[in-house]
Amino acid sequence: MPEPVAMTATRIDAATPADVSDILRLIKALADYERLTHEVVANESMIHEALFGAAPKAEALIARRDAQAVGFALYFHNFSTFLGRAGIYLEDLFVESHCRGHGIGKALLARLAALAVERGCGRFEWSVLDWNAPSIAFYESLGAKKLSEWHVYRLSGDALQALARDG
Template identity: 60%
Template sequence: MSSQTRDPNFIIRPATVADTALILTFIKELADYEKLLHEVVADEATLKESLFGETPHAKVVIGEYDGAPVSFVLYFHNFSTFLGRPGIYLEDLYVQPHMRGKGLGKILLGYLASLAIELNCGRLEWWVLDWNKPAIDFYQSLGAQSMDEWTVNRVTGEALDKLAAQL
C-alpha cells in the first residue's frame, strides 16, 4: 500500500521483488556518493533472497516522484534491552542527487518515525559517516543526537570465521 505524503508528487511504497535491480542500483549510487562503491559485493540474487525470501531480513520502501523512483529506504528492527522495546534501524536512506533539496529525505525520515510510533518502537537510529557534514547537520536539525560516546565494532570475513570457530 502506497503512502501519500505532504508533497502531492511524492509517494512512498513498499518495495516488491520486482524492485530488486532498482534497489541494487540505489545501493551502488549511495555507495559511490559515500566513496565506498568498491565495498559493494551485493548482487540481485543475494538481495532477492535477503529482502524477499522465506525469511526477509530487512524492509525497503521506494520513494517515487511523479511516478518515477528517486529514493529508497532500507531498514530493519533491532531491540533495546534498556527500553525493553524494539527499535527501527535505518541502514540506508538515499535520494538521487537531482531530487535533493525538495524535502524528500525529511519525508522519508518522517515515514520511519511514524512507523516506529505505530509499532511501539522506542527509537529510530542510524549511522552517518563522520565526514558527511551536510547529512549530520540535516539530521541534527531534525532532533537527532550524535552518539559520540559509542564506538561501532564489526567482525566480518576471515575474522568472523575465526570467531565462530571459538564455539
C-alpha cells in the same frame, strides 16, 4: 549526471519484489557517493532474498517522483534490552543527487518514524559517516542527536570467520 527533474509530489511506498533492480541501482549509487563501490557485492538475487525471501531480514521504502525511483530507505528491527522494546535501525538512506533538497529524505525519515510509532518501537537509530557534513546537518535539523559516547565496532571477513571458528 542526470538532468534535474521537475519536482512534483513524492510517493513513498513499501518496496515490492518489482523494486529490487531499483533498490540495487540505488545501493550502488549510495556506495559511489560514500566512495565504497569496491565493497558492493550484493546482487538482485541477494536483495530479493533479504527483503522478500522465506525469512526476510530487512524492509525497504522507495521514494518515487513521476513513477521513477529516486531514493530508498532500508531498515530492520533491533531490540533494546533496557527499554524492553524493539526499535527501527535505518541501515541506508539515499536520495539521488538531482532530487536532494526537495524533502524526499525527510519524507522517508518521517515515514520510518511513523512506522516506529505504529509498531510501538522505543527508538529509531542510524549511523552516518563522520565526513558526511550535509547529512549530519540534515539529521540534526530534524532533532536527531549524535551519540558521542558510543563507538561502532564491526567484525567481518576473516576476523568474523576466525572468531566463529576459534571462539
